[in-house]
Amino acid sequence: MLAAGARGESALLVAATGAGKTLSGFLPTLVDLAQNPTDRLHTLYVSPLKALAADVERNLLGPIAEMELGISVESRSGDTSSDKKARQRSRPPNILLTTPESLSLLLSYPDSFSMFADLKTVVIDEIHAFAPGKRGDLLSLALARLQHIAPNLRRVGLSATIADTTAYRSWLAPNGDADGVTLVEGEAGADPDIQILLPEGAVPWAGHSGRYAVHQVMDEVAKNRTTIIFCNTRGLAELIFQELWKVNDLGLPIAIHHGSLDREARQRAELAMAEGRLRALVATSSLDLGLDWGDVDCVIQMGAPKGSSRLLQRIGRANHRLDEPSKALIVPGNRFEYLEAQAALDAVEAGERDADRFRPGALDVLAQHVMALACAAPFKEDELLGEIRSAMPYQWIDAPTFARLLGFVRDGGYALKSYDRxxxxxxxxxxxxRLAHPRLAAQHRLNAGIIVDAPTLDVRFRNGRRLGTVEEYFASTLTAGDTFAFAGLSLEVESIRDTDLYVRATTKPARIPSYVGARMALSTRLADRVRGFLADPASWQRFPEDVRFWLEMQQLRSVLPRPGELLVETFPHEGLHYMVAYPFEGWNAHQSLGMLLTKRMDRAGLQPMGFVASDYALAIWSLRPVADPAALFDSAILEDEFVEWVESSHLLKRAFREVAVIGGLIERQHPGKRKTGKQVTFSTDLIFDVLRKYEPDHLLLEAAWADARERLTDVARLGDLLDRAAGTMVHRTLPRISPLAIPVLVLIGRENVAASDLDDMLLGELADTLAETAMRLDE
Incomplete structure (x- = not known):
């Protein structure tokens, strides 16, 4: 890294956690500042988390003080006082640590040109956490502006978990030229010590929490000095924390950390960990990009990790030293998750990482960036287009597209231009x-940002009686007439207005399971490894006896799909006809596919009654049997049913609200006043209806469609699945439920019970009953 810095080259450093990436990224800066002292801003450090920037500040100040270097280091984030922010713009430190959002705001000030004029280096930590998403779009545009202000700027990226280094070097480089970024790879550290924690009884059929192992987890906490217990969702983190407290007979100090907690509560937990006062911390991805706590000696992953890169990132929080193995335990929630955990272990051992998929830069983010630059100074259209196209995600933007975008930023577009607002x-x-009015600059800075809070909707009867709330993602997939289970009732959707979901009680069965939000996607590479296990009986010898017997019985009763094949089973069960498919494309894609298939089955007169999805399988039950699944799994479903579903549901409205907020069409805040979620929804719904009627090709509707396809429904994986299905489908007509179908069918019982009333014993009995039917040795 020193050599690359001396040559003035940009660099991508990929090295194991604990190898000293952060200090390696800063070392050329420290050397240059020691040899050439200055009172100007020399290096900008960008991290995905405010906590990480604060942690780096502490760790950087130590070596600087020990070497007696006169180098100033400061952080800047949403938590920084307004006085300090103003002083940083006029008298910046030598090294400024910030986030993409704060950097974007800095670039909206006229003094950004003088502030960054002598900038030498930008260090981007945990680059994999930015690049493929909208925050990466914002950061790449900010880098293009910084390069415009300081043409000799070096760009440095740091990461422990990158599969495709060429793609990241292209993202990092000006104009997407990967050859302009030197790749530096660190030596491999000690192999991690990862084990799968098996239950005292059999591996469960269903569930995602690993809750059954809470006593064993508490025993591990007691054995170690400090343990981080990772959970895939905030809800699961809360559940596991409460369960651990119930069995914490020794009264060990444990805490919880996730993004929904108050900032002071998170900081208290971080400080207690840093000072060694905690024995365990239950956390979500809020700590994936970990803080350097060297005394953590064990990491426990509750439920399957969903990807080898994520597992490595989390494991790296333990021992945080290159020459010592990180100790980790995985607690699989069910039998498929056991296979997934084993696949993750094999992937880690093989050095395999999950590939990130880069997509074109988002238009709403670009609109926000253009507005930020207009706040700083007037601009010329052609010059700004050239600068924007130097950012790799936006190389696709041509002059007509940019003219449309500029028209939107200028006056809202054709249908809205007559409104002064x-x-x-x-x-x-x-x-x-230039800006139409100076006050617009303050308004922009108050509302800029990429992260839009996801509100909940109130579930109500027509008389106004409130039953509770559901997350908006779930509500946005519903159309009038859909039925779902909630609060122990079967409910039929009547309408959605503002932030209210109006329903009526119905005797119809609940077709759609009630669920909470999109889940972490199962990585394609782990899914491929699990498929490989199913097709390779020789690999089963290392599995627990109950898992091995399950697969052997599936082989006897039906068939196990080979890699690339799509297995579809149809069978009768308790008076209904079931179709179970095993795509292994992740819960998000399966949930969307379930919606589309039930609509197609409705049209075919098959009378579908409901569906349920897992990461591995999708089950649909109906009054009439499916004779030809291939006719249902047709790629035209993405042109017909998908478009109809998105347009008739509130998926598009939800996506539009987010892009309208990010793109600056709707303001979340005014000085001293913040709009409620209901007010924002009401405003965006009105504009959405106007644009759909009078300007259906509006730029933000285009951006909303891109979001609905890409992020809300995993439609890319759906497309790959449907293309594959045409030539690889294996259909088995069975006399009864198959062993492989048990884990997904158990979810029917789980999804139709309100979470607060969930009785694991009853679900266990249901699984045992299904298993007795599927795995008995007669016939």
Whole structure:
């Protein structure tokens, strides 16, 4: 890294956790500042988390003080005082640590040109956490502007978990030129010590929490000095924390850390960990990009990790030293998750990482960036387009597309331009564009940002009686007439207005399971490894006896799909006809596919009654049998049913609200006042209806469609699955439920019970009953 710095080259450093990546990224800066002292801003450090920037500040100040270097280091985030922020713009430190959002705000000030004029280096930590998403879009645009201000700027990326280094070097480089970024790879550290924690009884048929092992987890906490217990969702973190407290007979100090907690509560937990006062911390991905706590000697992953890169990232929090193995335990929630955990272990041992999929830069993010630059200074259209196209995610933007985007930023577009409130840019008299009014700059800075809070909707009867709330993602997939289970009732959707979901009680069965939000996607590479296990009986010898027997019985009763094949089983069960497919494309994709298939089955007169999905399988039950599954799994479903579903549900409205907020069409805040989620929803719904009627090709509707396809439904994986299904489907008509179907059918009982009333014993009995039917040795 020193050599690359001396040559003035940009660099991507990929090295194991604990190898000293962060200090390696800063070392050329420290050397240059020691040899050439300055009172100007020299290096900008960008991290995905405010906590990580604060942690790096502490760790950097130590070596600087020990070497007696006169180098100033400061952090800047949403938590920084306004006085300090103002002083940083006029008298910045030598090294400034910040986040993409705070950097974007800095670039919206006129003094950004002088502030960054002498900038030498930008260090991007945990680059994999940015690049493929909208925060990465914002950061790449910010890098393009910084390069415009300081043409000799070096870019440095740091990560422990990257599969495709060429793709990341392209993202990091100006104009996407991967050859302009030197790849530096660290030596491998000690192999991690990872084990799968098996229950005292059999591996459960269903569940995702690993809750059954809470006593064993508490025993591990008691054995170690400090343990981090990772959970895949905030809800699961809360559940596991409560369960651990119930069995914490020794009264050991344990805490919880996730993104929904108050900032002070998170900081208290972080400080207690740093000072060694905690024996265990239950956490979510809020600590994936970990803080350097060297005394953590064990990491426990509750439920399957969903990807080898994520598992490695989390394991790296233990021992945080290159020469000592990190100790980790995986607690699989069910039998498929056991296979997934084993696949993750094999992937880690093989050095395999999960590939990230880069997509075109988002238009709503670009609109926000253009507005930020207009706040800083007037600009000329063609010059700004050239700068924007130097950011790899936006190389696709051509002059007509940019003209449309500029029209939206200028006055809202054709259907909205007659309203003064949407007029944000005006001609500057010299062939360029400037802000239409100075007050718009303060308004932009108050509302800028990429993360839009996901509100909940109130579930109500027509008389106003409130039953509770569901997350908006779930509600947005519903259309009038859909039925779902909630609060122990079968409910039929009547309408959605603002933030209220109106329902009526019905005797119809609940077709759609009630669920909470999109889940962490199962990585394609882990899914491929699990498929490989199913097709390779020789590998089963290392599995627990109950898992091995389950697979052997599936082989006897039906068939196990080979890699690349799509197995579909149909069988009768308790008076209904079931179709179970095993795509292994993840819960999000399966949930969307379930919606589409039930609509197609409805049209075919098969009378579908409901569906349920897991990461591995999808089960649909109906009054009439499915004779030809291939006719249902047709790629035209993405052109017909998918478009109809998105347009008739509130998926598109939800996506539109997010892009309208990010793109600056709707303001979340005014000085001293923040709009409620209901007010924002009401405003965006009105505009959405106007645009759909009068300007259906509006830029933000295009952006909303891109979001609905990409993020909300995993439609890319759906497309791959349906293309594959045409030539690889294996259909088995069975006399009864198959062993492989048990884990997903158990979910029917789980999804139709309100979480607060969930009785694991009853679900266990249901699983045992299904297993007795599927795995008996007669016939």
């Amino acid at each position: 949407f007029r944000r840019l005006a001609p500057d008299g010299q062939g360029g564009w």
